[in-house]
Amino acid sequence: MLIGKKPDILSSEITPRAIFENRRRFIKAAGFGAAAGLIASAGFVPSLASAANTRQKIASFNKTAYGKEEQLTSYDDITTYNNFYEFGTSKSDPAVHSRLFKPTPWTLSIEGEVKKPRKISIEDIFKLAPLEERIYRMRCVEGWSMVIPWVGFPLSKLIQYAEPTANARYIEFISLADPKSMPGVRVPILDWPYREGLRMDEAMHPLTIMAVGLYGEVLPNQNGAPIRLVVPWKYGFKGAKSIVGLRFTEKMPVTAWMKAGPSEYGFYANVNPEVEHPRWSQSTERRIGGGLFSPRIKTRMFNGYADEVGQLYAGMDLRKNF
């Protein structure tokens, strides 16, 4: 089922390519329809989702050494098993409900502690820095993980462009919350819009990227089109999707999940097998794509990126600052 045509065969521009796939996953299990309609849970309805039917290759990007040794999670799994509450709270919702979402035109507004607030279009963002492929592990707070070949650029490049003042100690990321195109926003599950945040040194770290694609293609809607944050040593929810605002602040921003459950979700949210979450065990994880009979794997400190990022937290009590 893996479609990832390797991006070696690159056209010189972004070419729309319509790919329709009739998936067996579309099985709706007739006869369960009534029950499923009543209570549509993950337990009742299997992935009705299929990837968006138009996929665009990204014209050019550089390969990097990051994650070369990892076995990639399939395109199908990455694009049908998503937490993106703006499009619904079940994992299969985003792929279904984001089909009509239009990620262009798009502008990102840069605000707060910057020399001059300004807006930048997604086209200009694409030109900000050379795009590169980064293969990163992604560990969700719910105890599962994937390996995703992102295409993006270091967030530091966008920060340089934004020209923050000396007062800027944190960055707040603000996602789109459009009730018209995002059905999940009509339900007050979270205090919309979705907000995330990073400390400046975390944001400037070379591992932190803004992703605009995956598998060599333009980012699918359900994965946070047109631009999202990826911080591989933190739990997946830190990766704000469909970002419309970047605000530089002096004080630590309050994120959407901190507001929703302050005792469960902290600002840092670093992957840490020693700090339990009240709901999920964090010492192990399930790698998506392993099938029915693959055991869990051990979760690593900072999701295995401790060598690169450990020094950012030297001297901090990571139990308190979870």
Place this chain on the structure above:
Amino acid sequence: MFFRQPDKSQLTRIRFLLFLLALMPLARLIWLGATESLGANPIEFIERSTGTWALVMLLIALALTPIRLLTGIAWPIQLRRMAGLFMFFYACLHFTSYLWLDHWFDWSEISKHIIKHPYVLVGFLAFVLAVPLALTSSNTMMRRLGGRWKLLHRMVYPIAILAVLHFWWLVKKDIREPLFYAVVLLLLLGVRVLYAGRKQLKTQTTSKIQAHNSSA
């Protein structure tokens, strides 16, 4: 025909049909598994599906008394044991998928997990409490236990409350689905309380009237 008590052979046929129907969720899981259609996280899918169906069967078992109270249709009560046992059947599959597929019988990890996470703990409690019900569900056991059997089976109420709590505590933020089950359970228990209250009131007034009459 729904209102009439079915005769013995009809009841056998109804039982047989419902038996097959109640096996459909399992058949579907096997089918989806065989066609690799369980989605990106098949283990989670199986765990959720079997848990959901255990809860649904439990609520069906609990719905039969309110149906009798509200409509006077009593014969479905004869199907209650089946519903109860199917609840236990899906709970066993649920627990097995947790122990085996999810945790590979890693007992030290499992025991830590059960103790540390409240939602798993209440699910575990619900399951443990259901075991004696299933074990004493034969006619022989019923007869042998007599009045105590009935007392034992009252355990089904705490089991149901724990099961809903289990679901409630496990969801991250969107509580709409456990809320739905909680409301159903509340209604099913509420009908009983209402009727119990009324019955008590009736007996009280009758005895009062009797007392009044005899003193006069």
